[in-house]
């Protein structure tokens with residue numbers, strides 16, 4: 115967690131078929147490159163409540179992606195995935211995340227460890 119109650123960590127996990135990969139499919143590649151130009155940081159914040167893109171990682175040959183965001187609302191992230199248009203060629207999971215530091219804090223609290 116980031117300390118601000120309205121901003122939390124989320125992971126976007128995507129997976130697509132080889133035929134739908136932007137590396138193999140010109141139509142999808144063009145859509146992705148076009149959409150990237152429209153997502154300035156100000157728009158991500160104003161439209162989707164995304165405060166920071168922490169990381170964007172892809173496994174080219176497994177055809178998977180993991181993006182980490184600091185954001186306000188999972189439903190707005192869902193809308194971002196539709197508009198991006200990540201969801202057009204990926205099955206998407208949007209998952210609330212915590213840091214390892216948060217895990218350690220929870221462990222101590224749950225088990226009353228100092």
Ligand SMILES: [Zn+2]
Nearest residue numbers: 135136174177
């Ligand atoms: Zn791919």
